[in-house]
Each structure stands twice: as structure tokens, then as C-alpha cells.
Amino acid sequence: MTVVKEPGPPLGAGPAPVLTARSRPGETVIKALLRTAALLSVAITIGIILAVLQPAIDFFRQVPLSDFLAMSDPAESGELKPAVLPLLWGTALTTIVALLVAVPIGLAAAMYLSEYASKRARKWLKPTVELLAGVPSVVYGFFALSFVTPTLLNDILQLKVSLTNSLAAGLVLGVMIIPTIASLSEDSFSAVPMALRQGSLAMGANRMQTTVRVVLPAALSGVAAAVVLGLSRAVGETMIVALAGGSAKSTSVDPTEGHQTMTAFIAQTAAGENPPGSAEYNMLFAVALLLFVITFVMNMISIRIVRRFRQAY
Amino acid sequence: MSTATTTARAVTTSTIATGKSKDRNLASLIFLGVLWFSLFFGVVVLLALIIDTAIEGSGRFDHYLFTDYEKSIAHEQAQKFSELRGIPVEDLSNHFTGFRGGILGSLWLMITTALLAIPLGIAAATYLEEFADSSTWYNRMIEVNLQNLAAVPSIIYGMLAAAIMGLMGFQFKGIVIGGAIALALLILPVVIITTREALRAVPQDIRQGSLALGATVWQTTRRQTLPSAIPGIATGTILGLSRAIGEAAPLIMVGLAAVQWDPTGFTSKVEALPMQIFRMASSPQEAVQEAASAGIIVLLAMILGMNAIAIIIRNKFQRSW
Numbered sequence: 163m164t165v166v167k168e169p170g171p172p173l174g175a176g177p178a179p180v181l182t183a184r185s186r187p188g189e190t191v192i193k194a195l196l197r198t199a200a201l202l203s204v205a206i207t208i209g210i211i212l213a214v215l216q217p218a219i220d221f222f223r224q225v226p227l228s229d230f231l232a233m234s235d236p237a238e239s240g241e242l243k244p245a246v247l248p249l250l251w252g253t254a255l256t257t258i259v260a261l262l263v264a265v266p267i268g269l270a271a272a273m274y275l276s277e278y279a280s281k282r283a284r285k286w287l288k289p290t291v292e293l294l295a296g297v298p299s300v301v302y303g304f305f306a307l308s309f310v311t312p313t314l315l316n317d318i319l320q321l322k323v324s325l326t327n328s329l330a331a332g333l334v335l336g337v338m339i340i341p342t343i344a345s346l347s348e349d350s351f352s353a354v355p356m357a358l359r360q361g362s363l364a365m366g367a368n369r370m371q372t373t374v375r376v377v378l379p380a381a382l383s384g385v386a387a388a389v390v391l392g393l394s395r396a397v398g399e400t401m402i403v404a405l406a407g408g409s410a411k412s413t414s415v416d417p418t419e420g421h422q423t424m425t426a427f428i429a430q431t432a433a434g435e436n437p438p439g440s441a442e443y444n445m446l447f448a449v450a451l452l453l454f455v456i457t458f459v460m461n462m463i464s465i466r467i468v469r470r471f472r473q474a475y
Numbered sequence: 476m477s478t479a480t481t482t483a484r485a486v487t488t489s490t491i492a493t494g495k496s497k498d499r500n501l502a503s504l505i506f507l508g509v510l511w512f513s514l515f516f517g518v519v520v521l522l523a524l525i526i527d528t529a530i531e532g533s534g535r536f537d538h539y540l541f542t543d544y545e546k547s548i549a550h551e552q553a554q555k556f557s558e559l560r561g562i563p564v565e566d567l568s569n570h571f572t573g574f575r576g577g578i579l580g581s582l583w584l585m586i587t588t589a590l591l592a593i594p595l596g597i598a599a600a601t602y603l604e605e606f607a608d609s610s611t612w613y614n615r616m617i618e619v620n621l622q623n624l625a626a627v628p629s630i631i632y633g634m635l636a637a638a639i640m641g642l643m644g645f646q647f648k649g650i651v652i653g654g655a656i657a658l659a660l661l662i663l664p665v666v667i668i669t670t671r672e673a674l675r676a677v678p679q680d681i682r683q684g685s686l687a688l689g690a691t692v693w694q695t696t697r698r699q700t701l702p703s704a705i706p707g708i709a710t711g712t713i714l715g716l717s718r719a720i721g722e723a724a725p726l727i728m729v730g731l732a733a734v735q736w737d738p739t740g741f742t743s744k745v746e747a748l749p750m751q752i753f754r755m756a757s758s759p760q761e762a763v764q765e766a767a768s769a770g771i772i773v774l775l776a777m778i779l780g781m782n783a784i785a786i787i788i789r790n791k792f793q794r795s796w
Contacts, residue, residue, distance in 0.1 A: 189693045193606055199598035200607070203621050203667070206660060210631055213638035270513030278510065287514060294517040296714075296778060298721025300749045301524070301771050304756045308764065309527045337520050370503040391626060398628025400724035401749075405756055428630055429727050447634065454631055461626045465619060 210454065218451045221444035230448065233413060242441050246449060248411035252328065252421030253397055256407055259332025259417055260339060260396045265389055267336075268343030269378075275344070276351035277373045288345075295341035303405030306334040311406065315418075323418040324408075331407035332417065335399055339392040346391060350384020351377055387467035394460035398453065400425040424453050525775070532768025535572075540769055543573025544735040545751060572755065572766035574773060576734045577748035580651075581720055581777070583738045584747055587655035588662065588719050593712055595659075596666030597701075603667070604674040605696045625664040632660045633728025640729070645742075649730040652741045657725035662715040669711025673704040706792035710785045717781040721774060723749035748774050 222230070225244045229236060232245040271291050275284055310330040315321045323329060354377050362372040378385070408420020409430050422430070428446050436443040498507075607614040636657030640648040677700050685695040701708075731750050738745045748770060755767035 186691060186693075189691060192693055193602075196598050196602035196606060199595050200602040200617055202595060203599060203617060203624060203664070206624060206635070206663070207620055209638070210627065210635045213635045214631070267513040267516050270510045271517075274510035274514050278507070290518050291514065293521060296717065296782060297521070297524070298723070298749055298774060298778070300721065300723045300753050300756070301528075301775065304752065304767060304771060305524045305527070307756060308531065308768070309523065313527075337517065340517055368498050368500075368503055370498070370506045374506075394626050398626070398630070400628065400630045400727075401753060404724075405753065425628060425630055425724070429724060432727050432730075450631055450634055453628055457626060457628055458623065461623045464626075465622050 214447050214451045214454060217444045217447035220439070221441060221448040224441040224444065235411070242445065243411065244441075244445060245411065246424075246452065248413050249422060249424045249427050249449065250452075251413050252403075252407070252411070252423040253425070255415070255417055255421055256328045256332045256335060256403055256423055257393060257396045259329060260336035261389070261393060263333055263336025264339045264343050264392055264396075268340045268388070268392070269347055269385065271340070271344040272347035272351055273373055273378075276348045277369065277377060288348075291344050292341045294337060297338075299338065299399055299401040300405070302334045302338055303331075303402040306330045306402060306406035310334055321418060324420055326406055326408040326420040327418050328407055328421045329417040331403050334406065335396050335402050338399065338402065339395045342395055343388045343392040346388030347381070347385045350381040350388070353384065354380045383467050383470060387464045390460050390464040390467065394457045394464070397460070398425060398457050400429050404429040424449050428453075525772075528768045528771050528775075532765055532770075532772055535766050535769035536772075539573055540766075540773070541573070541578065542575055543571075544576045545573060545733050545746070545755075546571045546735065572763055574748060574751060574766075574770050575737075576746040577751040577770065578773065579737050580654075580731075580734070580745040581748040581774075583651050583745060584654045584658060585716055585720050587651055587741060588658040589712070589716055591655055591659035592663050592666050592715070596663050596712070597670050597708060599663075600667045600670035600674060601696060601701065604671050605692065605700060621664055621667055625668060628724075629661050629722055630724040630728060633657045633725030635660060636725060637728050637730070647730075647744070649732050649744055650742050651738055651745045653729045654726050654731055654745060654747060655741075657729050658719040658722060661722060661725055662719045665715040665718065666712055669715065670704070670708050673707025673711060674700060676707060677703045703794070706788055706794075709792075710789045713781055713785040713788070717778045717785075720781070721749055721778055723747065723753050726750050727753075748777075 225242070229244040230246050233247050235243040235245045275288055275291070279287055307326070307330075310333060311323055311325065311327060315323045315327075315330060321329075358376055358380055359372055362376040363369075367375070403423045403426040407426050408422055409426065410420060410422055412419055412421045414421075428449055431442065431446055436446075603609075603614070603617065607617075609615065609618070636653060637648055639656055640653045645653065681699050681703060682695050685699045686692070690698070726747050727750070731745060731747055733751070733754070734744050734746045736744075752767050752770045752774065755763045755770065758764065758767075
């Protein structure tokens with residue numbers, strides 16, 4: 163019977179040599195520099211908050227909060243139009259239209275890429291979906307203004323839309339966020355274990371049933387994260403809504419009219435002449451602060467969901 | 476009947492009964508059709524966009540598009556100009572809507588942005604991938620913060636850039652360095668994230684081999700890991716820059732305006748191509764809209780060129796470990 167010996171320290175080699183590294187001051191400096199670069203990202207976040215917060219606080223000193231959180235501007239406000247809720251509504255309406263386009267199409271594209279396409283086909287098909295993300299938003303905005311509204315909506319679909327309207331802006335915005343939703347959902351579809359699909363197929367389900375009833379529910383949290391991220395993209399997108407979404411506040415529920423959104427308000431007001439320090443100028447920052455908080459919360463939700471679904475399998 | 480044919484027939488019928496035929500019922504075919512439609516929806520939209528813009532802007536593809544600056548078309552100015560050059564007034568819009576300022580400005584902005592964002596981004600990514608202990612709370616915080624920054628609306632970066640320019644004491648912010656700061660802030664998270672992915676793709680064996688030969692972590696990073704990751708880093712950075720060149724929202728906040736001269740240094744006033752397109756697209760004049768279409772084709776060509784470079788680099792230098 164052989165006795166298994168525990169491996170011990172080598173015998174007879176003498177005491178172990180001192181392996182402490184030679185001190186390298188240069189490397190400490192390099193490491194500190196690299197760490198500074200990494201910490202810069204935190205500094206950027208703090209910088210954004212500081213840059214936006216100070217003028218925003220000034221704004222609330224100049225204008226009462228009740229005027230800011232109002233559905234309509236006070237009658238004698240003049241140049242300054244402090245109500246923010248119509249802007250929020252404009253953003254919400256445009257985003258809803260965008261999601262109605264992007265969620266079904268993005269999910270379907272992701273389903274094909276993950277469940278149906280062969281490895282070789284995926285290599286070619288995935289970039290075609292992602293092509294859409296490479297087009298600048300100002301180009302999309304021009305497309306909405308010069309093609310979607312006059313040709314598609316007015317001539318082909320015979321809708322009576324105004325020159326700038328939330329429908330065209332939302333549709334094009336939806337096209338823009340398809341790649342975001344498609345590629346993130348595809349990641350979460352691919353993360354679903356093969357055993358679940360095999361189980362479903364073994365029970366007699368076909369591929370469609372497997373995809374819709376097994377893979378989709380299993381990947382639902384990842385899909386949710388993708389949709390939330392797409393939502394935050396749509397809320398923060400500027401050029402499309404600034405060009406094609408309208409430049410007047412509106413609380414109407416009709417998407418064929420123009421609605422100014424938060425980002426469009428910022429872009430259109432900043433392009434005009436407002437002296438720094440005036441209430442009109444400071445209002446930009448108050449709206450930007452609100453925008454930052456909204457997108458920040460959404461991103462956090464999305465990151466949380468992704469974390470959770472990663473641990474599931 | 477021989478056993479072979481029976482078996483063959485049995486196999487055939489059984490495959491039809493249990494396999495593919497289930498995917499051939501009406502619902503499945505409709506479902507597959509919807510998936511195909513969704514997959515190619517983007518390409519169709521993109522084609523419509525390019526064809527529509529190209530047709531609209533086709534009349535403007537002459538050398539004036541590249542050699543002239545943008546000027547507002549005021550009536551007296553137009554009269555004077557037409558007498559000076561001997562061109563009929565109706566042909567003048569060509570001379571007043573050139574993109575020279577925008578094209579040169581965008582190139583200047585892009586180079587400056589690259590100088591700012593690439594070293595910082597690579598340094599941050601190297602730290603996070605090679606040095607940082609990802610279990611500590613502050614490194615996790617940096618991580619979450621980066622993910623978050625990647626989704627901050629671009630217009631807010633413009634506000635930050637304007638504030639930074641104010642702190643640096645610049646009165647007029649629509650200069651090369653101002654625009655470049657805004658764009659660099661915007662693409663920094665993209666550069667960091669793609670660089671990290673490129674570093675992560677370098678196999679652990681290479682690091683371990685280097686460390687086992689007695690190299691320090693920094694020596695390993697500089698001589699082994701970073702050189703192996705360069706193609707990936709280059710691809711990611713070029714894609715990030717191609718996003719920066721098309722971005723107009725942060726530049727609005729910095730206050731870029733039309734110029735009638737070429738930029739000569741980091742502090743000269745500058746114009747960007749997407750900003751010019753934005754302004755022209757908002758104009759009611761037909762001729763200016765047409766020029767905006769032509770400008771879009773120029774912008775798309777620049778972006779396509781950068782993407783092509785990125786793909787060539789990736790295909791040429793890509794290594795499979």
C-alpha cells in the first residue's frame with residue numbers, strides 16, 4: 163500500500179531566497195498616472211453635476227418651483243417660458259413612438275440572430291443591423307424632416323401631419339435605437355443555456371414556440387435592461403427632435419402635431435442668444451439637470467438588471 | 476422491398492414528422508417572415524435615407540461644395556457677388572453654401588479629440604484591466620460610473636465642456652479646443668470600454684509567461700499585453716472617433732458658429748460639418764436644404780471611410796490565439 167505524502171517544503175535546498183522585488187519608483191509613478199486617468203471618469207461625473215447644478219440653483223432662485231413644475235407657462239412671462247411638464251410630455255410621447263418601433267423590430271432581429279442564424283450568417287447579418295448606429299443623429303433628423311414627414315406620412319400614408327411632428331421624430335428615433343436594443347437582447351438570448359432549448363424541443367415544441375415561450379421568458383431580464391437602455395438613449399437624443407420634433411411646447415396627445423422635448427428645448431434655446439446669468443439661460447441647466455437625473459436613474463436600473471440576470475445562469 | 480429502401484423511407488418520413496415540418500406550419504413561417512423583415516428593416520431605411528439624400532443633393536456636387544465657405548444669402552450681397560464673378564443670381568446658392576469651413580473644422584476637431592481622448596482612454600483602460608483589483612469598492616464604483624457615462628445624453632457633455640472652457644478663462648468657446656473637449660468627453664467612455672475589451676481578448680498565458688520570466692506587471696503590460704491589443708484598440712478608437720465626427724449636440728452647447736476662414740490652431744474659431752448641416756436643415760430655403768443634403772453625403776462618406784479603415788485594420792491584424 164502506497165502512502166500518499168503531502169507535498170512539503172523542498173528539503174535540502176536551504177532557506178528560500180528573498181524574492182521581494184527591487185523597488186521601482188518609475189513604475190509607481192506610472193501606476194499612479196494610470197489610476198489618475200481612471201479616476202478622471204469619476205471626476206467627469208462630478209464635473210457634470212457641478213457644471214449643471216450651479217446655474218440650476220440660480221434658476222430656482224429667480225423662478226419659483228411652482229412655475230417650473232407647471233403644465234403651462236404663466237400668462238405674462240414674456241421671453242421666459244418656465245413650464246417644464248410640457249417638455250417632459252413631449253419627450254415621453256416621442257419616446258413612446260420610438261419604443262413602439264424599436265422594441266418589436268429590435269427583439270425580432272435579436273431572435274433571428276441568436277436562434278435562427280448560423281454562425282457564418284450571423285457574422286454578416288449582425289453588422290448590417292449595427293450599421294444603423296453609425297449614422298449621425300443630425301442625418302436622421304434631416305431624413306425625418308425631408309423624407310418621413312412629407313413623403314412617407316403625408317403622401318404615402320395620407321396622414322395630415324404638421325411640418326414638424328412627434329410621429330416622424332419618434333419613428334426615426336426608434337430606427338436609431340434598434341441596434342442598442344437588438345445587440346443587448348441578443349447577448350441575453352445567447353446567455354440562455356442550451357439545455358432549456360433542448361428540453362423544449364424534446365417536448366415537441368418547434369423552433370418558434372421554443373423561441374417565444376422558452377428563450378424569451380428566460381432572457382426577459384436582459385431584454386428589460388436592453389429596453390431601458392434604449393429608452394434612456396431615446397430620452398437623451400437631441401438632433402432628431404430638435405430638427406423634426408417641433409419647437410413649441412404642447413400637451414396634446416396627438417403625435418401628428420409638434421411637441422418640443424427637453425433636449426430640443428436645450429438645443430434650440432442654446433442656439434439663440436441668451437446672456438449668461440439670465441433666467442432664460444439658467445433654465446437650460448435646470449432642464450439639463452432633470453434630463454441627467456432621468457437618464458442616470460434609467461442607466462442605473464439597466465445596470466442593476468444586467469447584473470442580476472448575469473448571476474442567474 | 477429491400478430493407479435498405481424501407482429504412483430510408485422510414486428515416487425520411489420520421490424526419491418529416493418530427494423535425495423540420497414542425498417549422499413549416501403557417502404560424503412559424505409568418506414568424507420567420509417577421510424576423511427577416513426586422514433584420515432587413517434597418518438596411519431598407521438606410522437605403523431610403525441615402526438614396527433620398529443623394530437625389531436631393533445631387534445638384535450640388537461640384538467643387539464649390541468643398542472650396543467655398545458658408546455665407547448667409549442676403550439680397551444686396553448676392554447682387555454684388557453676382558456682378559463680381561459674373562454669375563447669374565439664381566446660380567449663386569452654390570457659392571453661399573460651401574462646406575469648406577465644416578470639413579476642415581471637423582478634421583481639426585477630430586485630430587484634437589483623438590489627441591485628448593486616446594491617451595487618457597487607453598491609460599484608464601489599462602489601469603482597470605491590468606492593475607486594478609476589481610473587488611475593491613472604488614474600482615467597482617469606477618466601473619459602474621463608466622457604464623453610466625456611456626449613456627449620458629451627448630448634449631450634457633457640451634454643457635460640461637462649456638463650463639471647463641469657462642474655468643480655463645476662454646471668453647469665446649466656439650474654438651477648436653472647446654469643441655474637442657466636448658467630443659473627447661463624449662467618446663472617452665467608448666474608448667475606455669473598447670480598449671478594455673481588446674485587452675481582455677489577450678490570453679492570460681501571455682501575461683503569465685512574461686511574469687514567470689521575471690517581468691514586472693508594468694513591463695508585461697507595455698511589452699506584451701498592449702502591443703498584442705493594438706489592433707483591437709485601434710479599431711475601437713476609430714469607431715469612437717467616427718461617432719464624434721457626426722455629433723452635433725454637444726457642439727451646440729459649446730457655441731460653434733459659421734466661419735469664413737480655415738482654422739489655423741487650437742484656439743482658432745471653428746465650424747463642424749454636422750453643425751453646418753443642422754443649421755442648413757433648419758433653413759426654409761430650398762437651395763440651402765439641397766446643400767444640406769450634399770453635406771450629409773460628404774459626412775456619411777467621411778464616416779464610411781473611417782469605418783472602412785477600422786475594418787481593414789481589424790481584418791489585417793486580427794489574431795486568433
